[in-house]
Amino acid sequence: MSRLPLVSPDSADTEQADLLAEVQRQLGRVPNLYAAMANSPATLRGYLNLRDALTRGKLSARVREQLALLVADENGCDYCTAAHTVRAERMGCTEQAIADTRSARAEDPHADAILRLARDVLRSRGRIDDDALAAARARGVSDAELSEIVGHVALNVLSNYFNHVAEPELDFPPAAPTKGTVMEAKWRSAGKVVLVEGYSLLDREGRSVRSVDEVRIAIEGGFLHVEVSDAAEVQVVSAPAVALVTYPAS
Numbered sequence: 001m002s003r004l005p006l007v008s009p010d011s012a013d014t015e016q017a018d019l020l021a022e023v024q025r026q027l028g029r030v031p032n033l034y035a036a037m038a039n040s041p042a043t044l045r046g047y048l049n050l051r052d053a054l055t056r057g058k059l060s061a062r063v064r065e066q067l068a069l070l071v072a073d074e075n076g077c078d079y080c081t082a083a084h085t086v087r088a089e090r091m092g093c094t095e096q097a098i099a100d101t102r103s104a105r106a107e108d109p110h111a112d113a114i115l116r117l118a119r120d121v122l123r124s125r126g127r128i129d130d131d132a133l134a135a136a137r138a139r140g141v142s143d144a145e146l147s148e149i150v151g152h153v154a155l156n157v158l159s160n161y162f163n164h165v166a167e168p169e170l171d172f173p174p175a176a177p178t179k180g181t182v183m184e185a186k187w188r189s190a191g192k193v194v195l196v197e198g199y200s201l202l203d204r205e206g207r208s209v210r211s212v213d214e215v216r217i218a219i220e221g222g223f224l225h226v227e228v229s230d231a232a233e234v235q236v237v238s239a240p241a242v243a244l245v246t247y248p249a250s
Contacts, residue, residue, distance in 0.1 A: 032168035
């Protein structure tokens with residue numbers, strides 16, 4: 001059940017109704033994300049306006065959809081991953097192409113460079129190094145495209161984070177999990193794992209904390225898997241939620 005009410009045509013005021021009508025016109029229906037976002041017309045209008053502006057940029061519709069899918073997967077947003085999987089399929093993306101996109105890979109070299117840079121931007125929270133920028137430029141990514149990549153990351157972080165807060169009911173077919181499991185990933189010991197503010201893990205006493213010590217971790221598909229003890233369930237957080245990982249001295 002959504003943690004925010006879903007605004008319907010019957011409950012909407014004039015401003016909300018106009019925005020929902022625009023969503024209906026663009027998408028053919030009003031997904032629950034938009035109905036929840038309509039609680040704040042300013043937020044929904046801002047989201048729609050940024051999305052509309054970016055459709056008139058240099059990046060193709062297919063690459064824009066790939067960016068949305070990649071960011072959703074990296075942020076662990078089941079709602080947006082499902083929605084953008086459906087849209088990617090409608091654009092002719094194969095199952096393999098969708099799986100590759102979620103891992104920041106593409107058969108087209110230019111799209112591959114864009115996805116890899118977008119993942120770097122997201123994981124570094126925008127603090128990419130000179131080498132990453134140079135590598136993207138060497139593969140033909142223009143300055144205009146670089147700017148739009150940041151715009152698309154921001155656009156999709158907005159929808160992902162909104163979904164994390166609102167938790168609207170999923171009204172798209174669930175996306176298939178990415179291939180591979182954490183058991184196939186390489187586990188290693190970590191001295192400390194610290195999350196950014198607003199995220200938490202359960203420590204050995206079951207308390208919600210931002211930092212845990214002396215744990216085992218594995219990285220798989222843009223997520224950090226954390227095992228605080230042999231008896232505890234594996235906890236999973238998206239890579240952007242991780243502020244610091246330290247390792248024991250070898």
